[in-house]
Amino acid sequence: MQLGMVGLGKMGGNMAGRLRDKGHEVVGFDFDPELRDVADLAELVQRLAAPRTIWLMVPAGAPTRETVDRLAELLEAGDLVVEGGNSHYADDRRCAEHLRERGIGYVDAGVSGGVWGRQEGYGIMVGGDPEDVARGEPVFTELTPDEGGYVKAGGVGAGHFVKMVHNGIEYGMMQAFAEGYELMAASDIVDDVPGTFESWREGTVVRSWLLDLLVCALREDPGLDAIRGYAEDSGEGRWTVQAAVDHAVPAPVITAALFARFASRQDDSPAMKVVAALRNQFGGHEVTASGDDAAENSPGS
Template identity: 75%
Template sequence: MKGSTEMQLGMVGLGRMGGNMAARLREKGIEVVGYDVASKERDVDTLAELVGRLEAPRVVWVMVPSGDPTEDTVAELGRLLEEGDTVIDGGNTHYVDDHARSVHLAEKGITYIDAGVSGGVWGRQNGYGIMVGGPAEHVERIRPVLEALTPDSGGYVHAGPVGAGHFAKMVHNGIEYGMMQAFAEGYELMAASGLVDDIPGTFESWREGTVVRSWLLDLLTRALEQDPDLSELRGYAEDSGEGRWTVQTAVDLAVPAPAITAALYARFASRQDDSPAMKVIAALRNQFGGHAVTRVAHRPEEAFRD
């Protein structure tokens, strides 16, 4: 079976992602020693105990929240691990932070690999998409783990040197923002038309034979099956950071990314109960055109009377 091996791995972080990844690895024949500061499912009570349970050369996969939790965990592992060991950061780390970690760990002969992981809560069942960055020979060493985590048909790529994995995942998530926004706008347009009676059925029909069929479309049709008019939800969307990093990187590299940028701004707009910017627009329209502040355009031609 793909991924079946006698390899051993330490998993730090047993939340929704890390816990499911550990379970999938075990199902595929990988021995996993799990640690989480809060989880009752942990196998050890400290990072030091985790390191002690692993046979050299050790491989430890870190799946904790990005920022200080990841930074602190990698730093402590750097103190506990030995020459020849490997640390994999599978969290949503900003790629610019990877190089410094790699250099710091290399001083002790510890290899650092960055891994962008996609698949969410469905990854245990369906497999994950994984993008890794690091030295080729060390990526090859963890191939059994990568193959166990990904679908049988594939799903991982050695994207390049350290930082490339998290960079590729950042771009992946930026694209995801744009795709989600397009589906959302299509839904609203059909709902506003008064012409399409079966919006859930329309999305369902797109799942076969169309160019927009995708896993995101599958998830949308599932959501509409559970709540056809989405009345149980509030129109509010967070962003986890990668969308912002993608847009900033596009600015830094002078690469036009209008769809991803607009999708990110749409998420910001969703958090405003009454947009201050739109209040200014309404006030200005009222001042120069004598429009009623609360007036809504019902016919297309009314929308262009400024």
């Protein structure tokens, strides 16, 4: 199959490489001249035979919307756009309608696999009209592992909705591993924390790819001394929590994991200053400059 790929960064570039490895023709565009095959979107469209399929792997939000708007001017009826970034599902519906007015199909594809995807395969979660999804299936199935990993989740927006939920679950799983690591490291009971995680990779109910990746990180840096305790959020964790609110679905684990990432960005938490001040007021728990609690066991608290 011939495919245009817009965005050849860590994800898009590896996806293009996996498809080329499997015999597909991929024509790529990126703003980095070192990565691209064509100079601009117009040349990309010219290089592809109709009906064209173009896969987008650009940042969500305005960059994706602007790219879709430009392709709407360049493509023809019968062409197909696959949005493989992390767009919000409501944006998918707007983009799909915009292209549909011109007879151009649209499929939203949630992609998971990170930098390991070229070798291991990706998880592909798509949403769209059945005929549009069917056109893209030769690519969807080649990107996934031989054992599976591809799902048609529903209509337009469903692919990115389930990818959003997937990432919310990922937040919770990562936070649980992180808290378990900190607890074992803080105790005077466990002598080999990295070895413990290594042992969990076989036979236990928590074995997973995330656990494998944590073990890799601990092999490289057992105390994680070279890593700063700061974690960004991609935006999808926030969207997941908002969707839970919108649908009145309790999601305390995902919500707590998101808030934990916010806390990681505070060198000296204002909220914890308030807690410390209140403890001092009612119980005399004054924290010294060294961090010691001057009235740790005082009565009345």
